[in-house]
Amino acid sequence: MNGFRLIILAFVLFLSHDALYSQSKIRIEKYLNGVEVRDICSDGRTMWFASNGEGIIKLNLKNGRWDSYSKEKGNIQDNYFYSIAVTKRFVFAGSADGFFMMDKRHGRWLKRKFAKGGQYSNWIRSIKYDKYEKAVWIGRFMYLTKYDLRKRRFKDFDLTRKGNKKTNTIKTIEIDGDSLVWFGTEGGLLRYDKKYPLQDESAITFYDNSYNYFLGEGEMVSISDILFEQHNIWIGTDEFITKENPDFNLGGLFKFDRKNSWKRFTTEDGLRGNGIYSLALVGKYIWVSTYQFDKKLRETYGRGICIIDRTNDKIIPVYDKRLPNTVYKIFFDGKNVWLGAKNGVVKIFLDNKFNNSILQNN
Numbered sequence: 001m002n003g004f005r006l007i008i009l010a011f012v013l014f015l016s017h018d019a020l021y022s023q024s025k026i027r028i029e030k031y032l033n034g035v036e037v038r039d040i041c042s043d044g045r046t047m048w049f050a051s052n053g054e055g056i057i058k059l060n061l062k063n064g065r066w067d068s069y070s071k072e073k074g075n076i077q078d079n080y081f082y083s084i085a086v087t088k089r090f091v092f093a094g095s096a097d098g099f100f101m102m103d104k105r106h107g108r109w110l111k112r113k114f115a116k117g118g119q120y121s122n123w124i125r126s127i128k129y130d131k132y133e134k135a136v137w138i139g140r141f142m143y144l145t146k147y148d149l150r151k152r153r154f155k156d157f158d159l160t161r162k163g164n165k166k167t168n169t170i171k172t173i174e175i176d177g178d179s180l181v182w183f184g185t186e187g188g189l190l191r192y193d194k195k196y197p198l199q200d201e202s203a204i205t206f207y208d209n210s211y212n213y214f215l216g217e218g219e220m221v222s223i224s225d226i227l228f229e230q231h232n233i234w235i236g237t238d239e240f241i242t243k244e245n246p247d248f249n250l251g252g253l254f255k256f257d258r259k260n261s262w263k264r265f266t267t268e269d270g271l272r273g274n275g276i277y278s279l280a281l282v283g284k285y286i287w288v289s290t291y292q293f294d295k296k297l298r299e300t301y302g303r304g305i306c307i308i309d310r311t312n313d314k315i316i317p318v319y320d321k322r323l324p325n326t327v328y329k330i331f332f333d334g335k336n337v338w339l340g341a342k343n344g345v346v347k348i349f350l351d352n353k354f355n356n357s358i359l360q361n362n
Contacts (some may be wrong), residue, residue, distance in 0.1 A: 094124025302326025
């Protein structure tokens with residue numbers, strides 16, 4: 001086992017023990033207290049945080065300096081952001097009122113609003129840069145937009161399938177190699193084959209709960225996050241159930257082998273909640289942030305983190321009082337894990353010093 005895998009394994013073993021014991025061993029730092037952090041990304045030199053209320057915040061990893069863009073500072077036109085992506089040259093951010101882009105060379109944010117779909121269509125919930133296309137995929141509350149960086153051109157697409165408008169409400173986007181893009185919507189999952197024009201019917205494969213996709217469970221399938229590993233796709237779904245509609249969106253985490261095999265993980269298997277906020281691949285483990293939907297009050301409650309060993313699908317719930325319950329985003333920078341939470345950011349250090357401490361105690 002290489003050193004990094006040993007670090008992750010030791011981390012998992014200690015977090016699966018009681019909270020007080022783990023707290024004495026794991027190095028955790030907290031930042032941005034009181035700020036609701038919805039998304040996180042990095043260009044290797046700077047961490048970027050999209051916040052719901054405090055604008056865009058960045059951290060220089062070399063000197064530890066924090067800076068921000070907000071309406072109060074007069075350097076951006078919005079404070080409410082839900083998604084962020086970064087390249088070597090550009091930063092892209094999705095707000096509740098349009099799409100923002102900044103050229104790092106100039107440091108000025110440009111705003112784009114979309115006419116098609118009305119005001120709700122300007123709620124941008126997912127942004128993904130496609131290095132193969134030199135383009136940005138923009139997931140809106142209504143419609144998908146592709147921004148061609150070379151031509152500087154925006155193009156809108158209607159993804160509606162089976163007459164269900166929720167399939168045109170995009171929540172998450174993931175690039176799958178140089179040929180595929182996956183779109184997670186409130187009405188199911190769409191796979192786009194880039195060999196064909198997106199508006200071509202043959203370009204899209206649609207997965208909802210028919211034909212035993214997602215095991216045929218629930219009335220609807222709302223996709224919250226997508227993760228690729230080896231030959232499998234892990235798909236996080238939303239929980240939304242009421243007394244009137246107890247089977248509407250059942251939630252859970254799905255493992256799909258890209259062919260015919262589907263496996264669902266729920267609280268009965270060890271998840272702390274059936275609603276999924278975010279997924280991240282860390283070594284041989286998948287980190288999952290969960291929530292529970294209260295069908296009586298119709299509210300969501302964060303239920304913390306679980307870690308899944310993808311070699312045997314074993315679920316290990318994480319109990320540490322310093323970790324937040326409501327985690328909207330899990331981001332792995334190649335060395336440490338960052339949690340974007342309802343109340344700030346948590347950084348979990350997975351370093352050699354931590355590793356040595358673990359080995360001495362086992």
